[in-house]
Amino acid sequence: MDQQYTFFEVKDKTLFLKGSWVVENVEFIQKKLASFVGFESVDISLIDEIDTFGGLTICDSFDKSKLCGDNERVESVIKLILQNKAQIPSVKKKSLLLRFSDYLEKKIKDYVFFLNFLGKSTVDFISKISDFEFRAFVKDIQNMGVGAIGIVGVLSFLIGLVIAYQSAAQLKQFGANIFIVDLVSISIVRELGPLIVAIIVSGRSASSYAASIGLMKVQEEIDTLDTMGVSPYTLLVLPRILSLFVVMPLLIVFADIVGIFGGMIISNLILNVNFAEFLERASRVVTIKSFLSGIIKGPVFGIVIALIGTSEGFKIEQKTESIGLHVTASVVKSIFSVIAIDAAFSVIYRWLKI
Amino acid sequence: MAKDLIIQVKNLQSAYGERIIHENLNLDVYRGEILAIIGGSGSGKTTLLKELILLKEPKKGDYLIDGKSAKNLSFKQKQTIKNKIGVMFQSAALFSSLSVGENIVYVIKKRYNIDDETAKNMAMLKIKLADLDESVYWLYPSELSGGMKKKAALARALAVDPKILFLDEPVSGLDPISADEFDKTIKKLVDLLGISVIMITHDLSSLLIADRVAIIADKTIIFCDTPDKIHTVNNSWVKELFMGERGKRFLDGNKA
Numbered sequence: 001m002d003q004q005y006t007f008f009e010v011k012d013k014t015l016f017l018k019g020s021w022v023v024e025n026v027e028f029i030q031k032k033l034a035s036f037v038g039f040e041s042v043d044i045s046l047i048d049e050i051d052t053f054g055g056l057t058i059c060d061s062f063d064k065s066k067l068c069g070d071n072e073r074v075e076s077v078i079k080l081i082l083q084n085k086a087q088i089p090s091v092k093k094k095s096l097l098l099r100f101s102d103y104l105e106k107k108i109k110d111y112v113f114f115l116n117f118l119g120k121s122t123v124d125f126i127s128k129i130s131d132f133e134f135r136a137f138v139k140d141i142q143n144m145g146v147g148a149i150g151i152v153g154v155l156s157f158l159i160g161l162v163i164a165y166q167s168a169a170q171l172k173q174f175g176a177n178i179f180i181v182d183l184v185s186i187s188i189v190r191e192l193g194p195l196i197v198a199i200i201v202s203g204r205s206a207s208s209y210a211a212s213i214g215l216m217k218v219q220e221e222i223d224t225l226d227t228m229g230v231s232p233y234t235l236l237v238l239p240r241i242l243s244l245f246v247v248m249p250l251l252i253v254f255a256d257i258v259g260i261f262g263g264m265i266i267s268n269l270i271l272n273v274n275f276a277e278f279l280e281r282a283s284r285v286v287t288i289k290s291f292l293s294g295i296i297k298g299p300v301f302g303i304v305i306a307l308i309g310t311s312e313g314f315k316i317e318q319k320t321e322s323i324g325l326h327v328t329a330s331v332v333k334s335i336f337s338v339i340a341i342d343a344a345f346s347v348i349y350r351w352l353k354i
Numbered sequence: 355m356a357k358d359l360i361i362q363v364k365n366l367q368s369a370y371g372e373r374i375i376h377e378n379l380n381l382d383v384y385r386g387e388i389l390a391i392i393g394g395s396g397s398g399k400t401t402l403l404k405e406l407i408l409l410k411e412p413k414k415g416d417y418l419i420d421g422k423s424a425k426n427l428s429f430k431q432k433q434t435i436k437n438k439i440g441v442m443f444q445s446a447a448l449f450s451s452l453s454v455g456e457n458i459v460y461v462i463k464k465r466y467n468i469d470d471e472t473a474k475n476m477a478m479l480k481i482k483l484a485d486l487d488e489s490v491y492w493l494y495p496s497e498l499s500g501g502m503k504k505k506a507a508l509a510r511a512l513a514v515d516p517k518i519l520f521l522d523e524p525v526s527g528l529d530p531i532s533a534d535e536f537d538k539t540i541k542k543l544v545d546l547l548g549i550s551v552i553m554i555t556h557d558l559s560s561l562l563i564a565d566r567v568a569i570i571a572d573k574t575i576i577f578c579d580t581p582d583k584i585h586t587v588n589n590s591w592v593k594e595l596f597m598g599e600r601g602k603r604f605l606d607g608n609k610a
Contacts, residue, residue, distance in 0.1 A: 023514055027467050051515035051547065052483075053468075056476060073548075080546050084482035088455065088474055088491050318496040319450045 008036060009046070014068075015039040018046035021054025021074075029054075033061050045069030055081045117311045124231040125238055131230050137239035144205045144240075145247030148197075149254065151204075156196050156255035160188060160262025168270045177271040181281040184263030189286055189294045193255040195342055197248060198301040202334040206309030209240055210330035213313025214323050222314075237310045244302030252298045256291075293354050297345055301338050308334040358385040359418075360518060360550045361406065366415035368401055375401045377573040379415070383518075388544055388551040389578075390561050393570030394591050399554045400444075400522060402570070406552065407441050407520055408432055420517065437465050440516030444523045446507040448495040454481065454506045455491035461513040477513070484509035485539050501532045508536075512543065519544075521553040525560055537563045558595070 007029050009016040015036055021029065042062045046069075047054070055077040058067075064082070094102070124131075164184050171180055213236055216222050225232045260282065267273040312330035316322050361383035368376045375398040383389050393399050404410040406417065408424060416425050419435050427435070449457050458477035462468055468476075481490055484505040495503060504524060511519055524540070525533035541563040544551055553560065561567055561581050568578040569592055577587045584596055 023466055023468075026472070027469075030469070030472070052479060053472075053476065053515060056472065056479060060472075060475070076546055080483070081479060084479055085475075086478050086482050086488045088478050089488055091492055319494065321451045 008032065010036075010039075013040045014043055015041075016043045016046050016069075017058070018048070020049035021047055021057065022049055022051045023053040026053045026057055029057060033057070040066070041068045042066050043069035044074045045071045047071055047074050050074050050077050052077065052081060056085075059085065113315060114311055117314060118307070121233040121237050121307075124233040128231040128234045131234040132238055133235060136235070137243055140239050140243035141247055144201065144208075144243055145251065148200060148204055148247075148251060152197055152200055152251050152255050153258045155200065156188070156193060156259040157262040159192055159196060160184060160259035160264075161266055163187060163192070164263035164266035165270070168266060172271065177267075177273055178277070178281060180263070180267045180271055180273060181278050182285045184267070185260050185282045185286050186290060188259040188263070189256050190290050191294070191342070191346075193259055194252050194294050194297040194301065195338070196259075197251045197255050197298070198305065198338040198342075199335055201244065201248065201251070201302070202305050202338060203331055205240075205244060206305050206312075206330040206334040207327050209306065209309030210312040210316070210327045211323065213310055214316030214326060217314065217316050218318050218323075237306070240310055241303055241306040244306045245299045246302075248298035248302035249295045250298075252295055256294065289354055293345075293349055297342065300341060300345075304337050304341060305334045308337060359383070359421075360385045361417065361419055361552070363406075363417040364415055366402075366405070366412050366417060368398070368405060368410070368412045370401075374573065376412075376570075379570075379574045381568060381575055381578065383550055383552060385550055386544070386548050387565040388541070388553060388563055389566050389568060390564035391552065391554045391568045391570060392556070392561070392595075397570045398573070399570055403520055403522055403552070403554060407439055408436060437514065438517040439520060440511035440513065440518070441520045442504075442507045442511040442522065442524060444526060446495070446503040448503060448506055448510065450495050453492050453494050454486075454498070454509070457495075457506070458510050458513045461510055465514050477509075480509040480512050481506070483512065483539075483543060485535065501528050501536075504528060504536065505539075508539070515547060515549075517549060519549050519551045521551060521555075523554055523556060525555065525557050530559070533557060534559065 006019045007017065007021070007025065009018060019025070042058075044058070044067055050073060055074070058074075059078060059081050064078075067078070164180060167180060167183050171177055171183075213222075216236070222232045225235060264275060264278045267278055268275060309330045312326040312333070316326045359382055361381070363379060363381040366376050366379040366381075367374065368379075379402070381402075391399050391402070401410065405412050406419075408427075416423055418424065420438060422431075422435070424435065448454065449460070452460060455474070455477045458480055459470075459473045462473045462476055463470075478488070478491060481488070486502060486505050486509065490498070490502065490506065495506070498506060504527070508521075508524070511521075521540070525536050528536060537560050540551065540553075543549065553564065555561070564581060566579060567581050567584060568575050569584075569587060569589070570576075571589050571591055576589055577584070577592070584592070587593070
C-alpha cells in the first residue's frame with residue numbers, strides 16, 4: 001500500500017495531493033480516494049503533472065472552496081474543467097407502444113418509398129430515355145449474365161443429380177425406372193431451373209446493385225447526376241432491369257440443360273436408363289408448353305430482383321451500418337419475392353391448365 | 355519554451371514502391387509547440403504524418419518519439435506510443451455507427467481502464483472543450499455539419515489527453531470565421547494542456563497560431579523555423595505562396 005503515498009499525503013486535517021494526476025493513474029487514484037474523507041482543506045501545490053482526467057477527478061471529489069495551495073497549472077486545468085463541465089443530456093426511453101408505432105411507421109414508409117421509386121422510375125424511363133446508356137446495359141449483361149454461368153451450371157447440375165438420386169430408390173421398387181425422365185426433366189424445367197437461377201441472381205445481382213448504388217449515393221454521385229439534369233433512374237436502374245430481363249431466361253435455359261444432364265448421369269448409373277432412351281422420352285414429356293412456362297418466369301423474376309436491388313440502394317444513408325442493412329435487405333426481399341411470385345405462377349398455371 | 359524534443363526525425367527516406375517521396379528528411383519537434391507543415395499537393399505531407407503515427411514504415415532512416423526509437427517496435431511498444439498520440443484525419447473519420455459521445459467514450463475505454471461514469475463525463479468535457487453544444491453528445495456523425503464533424507473529431511483526438519496531437523488539414527472545408535475559431539480553440543488547448551501539435555495545413559491564416567513552420571519541397575524539409583523568417587526561403591513555390599496575393603494577407607496579419 002505504499003503506492004498511495006505517491007498521490008496523497010495527510011498533515012493535520014489537510015490532504016496534500018501530489019505526483020502525476022494523469023490518465024494512467026486515475027483508476028488507482030479513484031479507488032483510493034474513497035478512504036480520504038473529512039478533511040478541511042485539500043492542498044494541490046505538490047502535484048507535478050496533471051491532465052484533464054486528473055482535473056476532473058479533483059473537481060468531482062472535492063469542493064472547490066476546500067482547495068488551497070499554489071499551483072498555476074493545476075488551477076488553470078481546474079478552471080478549464082469547471083468552465084466546460086456539462087451534464088450529458090438524458091435520452092428518454094421510448095415505451096413499447098411508441099416503439100411499435102415507430103416500427104409500423106418505418107414499414108409503411110418502406111412501402112411508400114418503393115412505390116415512389118417505381119413511380120419516379122417509370123416517369124423518368126419515359127420522359128428522359130435519352131439518358132439511357134447502352135454500354136452500361138451491355139456491361140451489366142456481361143457481369144450479371146456471363147459472370148453467373150459458372151455458379152448456375154454447378155448448382156443446377158448438382159440439383160439434377162440429387163433429385164435423380166433421391167427418387168431412384170423409390171422408382172426402382174416399383175420397376176418404374178423410365179419415369180425418372182418425367183420426374184427430373186419436368187420438375188427442373190417447370191420449377192427448379194427458374195428458381196435456382198432466381199435465387200443465385202438474387203444473391204449475386206441484387207446485393208451488388210444495392211451496394212454500388214448505395215456507395216454512389218453516399219459519395220453524392222447521385223446528387224451530382226440530379227443537378228446535371230441526368231435521371232439517375234434511367235441511367236442506373238433501367239440498364240439493370242433490362243439486363244436481368246434479357247439474361248434471366250437465357251440462364252434458365254442453361255440451368256435446364258445442365259440440370260437434366262445431371263439427372264441423366266444418375267439415371268444411367270443407377271437405373272440403367274441410357275442417354276438415348278432418356279433423351280427420347282424427355283423430348284416427348286417436356287412439351288413446349290411446360291418448357292415455356294418455366295422460361296416465362298425469368299423476365300418477371302429479373303425485373304423484380306433488379307427493382308428490389310436498386311431501390312434498396314437508393315435507401316442507403318450516410319452511415320456505415322446502413323450499407324450492410326440495405327444490402328442484406330435487398331437479398332432477403334428479392335429471394336422472398338421470387339419464391340412468392342413462383343407460388344403465384346403455380347396457381348395461375350393451374351387455372352390456365354398449363 | 356523549453357527546448358525539449360518530443361519528436362526527432364533523422365534522415366528519413368520513404369517510398370511507395372519505386373516512387374521516392376522523402377529523401378534525407380530531418381525534423382525536430384519540441385514539447386509544447388505548434389508545428390505547422392506546409393507544402394504543395396503531392397509533396398508528401400500526409401505520408402510523413404502516416405509515418406509519424408506508425409501507420410506506414412519508412413524505407414530508411416529513424417525517428418524518435420518521446421525519446422524512444424519508433425523502428426522495429428513490438429506490438430506492445432507500438433501501443434504505448436499510440437496511447438500518447440491523438441490524430442485527427444482530414445475527413446474527420448468519426449465512427450458513423452456511434453454517436454459523438456460514444457465515439458469518445460470508446461477511445462477512452464479502449465486505452466485505459468476507466469469506469470463508465472468518468473469516461474462519459476470526460477467525453478462530455480471534451481465535447482465542450484472543442485466548442486460544441488451538449489446536445490451533440492447523442493448525435494450521430496451523419497447528423498452533423500462539416501464544421502461540427504471537424505470539432506467532434508478534435509474532441510475525439512483529445513480524448514485521452516495525448517502528448518502529441520496530429521492534425522491533418524484541420525480547417526479545410528471550414529469557412530474563414532469558423533477556421534479562425536477552430537485555430538483559437540487549438541491554441542487555447544495547447545497552452546492549457548501543454549500538448550505538442552503537428553498540423554498539416556493549406557490555410558495560411560492557421561500559420562498564425564504556429565510556433566514554427568516546416569516546409570516540405572523537393573522530397574525534404576527545406577525550411578523549419580518561426581513564421582516571420584519565411585521570407586528568407588528561396589523556393590519558387592514558397593515565394594508564390596507568400597509573396598502572391600494570398601501571402602500578403604498572411605504577412606500583414608502576422609505583423610499585427
